[in-house]
Amino acid sequence: MSQSISEHLFEYCLRLGDTSLVLGHRLSEWCGHGPLLEEDIALTNIALDHIGQATSLLHYAGQLEQKGRDEDNLAYFREVGEFRNALLSEQPNGDFACTMLRQFFIDAFNFHLYNLLKESQDATLSAIAIKSHKEITYHLRHSSEWVVRLGQGTEESKRRLESAFAELWMYTGELFEMTETDENLIQAGIAFSLNEVQTKWRQSVEDTFKRAGLALPNYQDWMASGSRKGIHTEYLGYLLAEMQVLARANPDAKW
Amino acid sequence: MNSTQGHLWEVFVQSKAGQPHKHVGSVHAADHEMALQNARDVYARRNEGVSLWVVRATNIIASAPTDADAFFEPANDKIYRHPTFYVVPEGVKHL
Numbered sequence: 001m002s003q004s005i006s007e008h009l010f011e012y013c014l015r016l017g018d019t020s021l022v023l024g025h026r027l028s029e030w031c032g033h034g035p036l037l038e039e040d041i042a043l044t045n046i047a048l049d050h051i052g053q054a055t056s057l058l059h060y061a062g063q064l065e066q067k068g069r070d071e072d073n074l075a076y077f078r079e080v081g082e083f084r085n086a087l088l089s090e091q092p093n094g095d096f097a098c099t100m101l102r103q104f105f106i107d108a109f110n111f112h113l114y115n116l117l118k119e120s121q122d123a124t125l126s127a128i129a130i131k132s133h134k135e136i137t138y139h140l141r142h143s144s145e146w147v148v149r150l151g152q153g154t155e156e157s158k159r160r161l162e163s164a165f166a167e168l169w170m171y172t173g174e175l176f177e178m179t180e181t182d183e184n185l186i187q188a189g190i191a192f193s194l195n196e197v198q199t200k201w202r203q204s205v206e207d208t209f210k211r212a213g214l215a216l217p218n219y220q221d222w223m224a225s226g227s228r229k230g231i232h233t234e235y236l237g238y239l240l241a242e243m244q245v246l247a248r249a250n251p252d253a254k255w
Numbered sequence: 256m257n258s259t260q261g262h263l264w265e266v267f268v269q270s271k272a273g274q275p276h277k278h279v280g281s282v283h284a285a286d287h288e289m290a291l292q293n294a295r296d297v298y299a300r301r302n303e304g305v306s307l308w309v310v311r312a313t314n315i316i317a318s319a320p321t322d323a324d325a326f327f328e329p330a331n332d333k334i335y336r337h338p339t340f341y342v343v344p345e346g347v348k349h350l
Binding site for chain 2: 039041042045142145
């Protein structure tokens with residue numbers, strides 16, 4: 001039996017919402033550990049934006065699903081295999097260069113995707129995109145300026161940025177994978193082709209990499225895949241264990 | 256640059272259009288773009304303003320404590336310099 005539009009949209013909201021949730025959690029791990037006070041505040045500030053976006057998207061996913069699950073329930077009581085976040089978002093923070101490059105890749109992706117989603121035929125998704133895009137515009141400015149500065153900074157900062165690239169690049173291809181869900185939602189005018197997002201994303205990456213003095217990436221490189229089907233890297237389980245433990249130890253607790 | 260934290264920048268926030276920018280504190284940053292972003296995250300993330308200025312702390316010329324007598328003391332006994340002896344015309348709000 002083929003899935004209905006609202007089932008596809010549920011899946012789509014999980015994909016976007018889980019990516020925001022997991023990335024927000026990763027950034028929150030920097031709290032108290034930032035390289036300088038101002039950056040510590042910036043990272044946690046951006047983390048909160050991501051958690052806010054995840055709250056809206058997972059809340060909506062719960063409504064679409066009609067099984068009585070709210071955003072907290074979806075965040076805290078699903079298992080690894082049920083998460084749809086991009087593999088890139090769950091990669092460990094590493095050093096500051098690694099965190100910033102991961103952030104830049106996702107910010108640039110979100111910037112172009114959410115810009116299209118503002119025009120979605122689904123009113124709720126469109127409203128979430130309009131609100132989020134303002135936040136994402138700032139995130140992209142912040143992360144791209146850091147990539148430039150790390151690339152143009154010292155020998156050490158450039159070396160760290162280049163090794164971050166070597167770690168992370170293979171997780172970027174998956175961002176643009178389209179499934180049956182995308183096809184159905186595109187047909188309904190709710191979602192948009194990720195090929196279009198990819199073209200713009202590559203342009204953003206190239207512009208920033210040139211400013212940073214980095215070698216341009218090779219788009220023929222092998223890319224990892226799996227999150228569309230709930231197959232994740234080894235890191236997501238540990239992240240969820242930490243994120244979910246309190247809610248699972250004290251179900252129905254309010255704070 | 257005199258530390259690993261970057262230069263010191265003074266931050267001014269305008270609470271709404273038409274109001275003056277007011278000094279709120281300082282941030283560290285390597286250059287003006289990062290100073291502006293740091294100021295936004297440290298001082299404007301809770302809806303405090305609509306415009307930001309950052310100025311390198313070294314570009315601010317301050318009066319010295321030793322100038323205090325010559326600069327400010329003479330104003331103490333000149334109450335007639337305050338415009339409090341005038342009747343404020345009706346309808347004037349911003350004086």
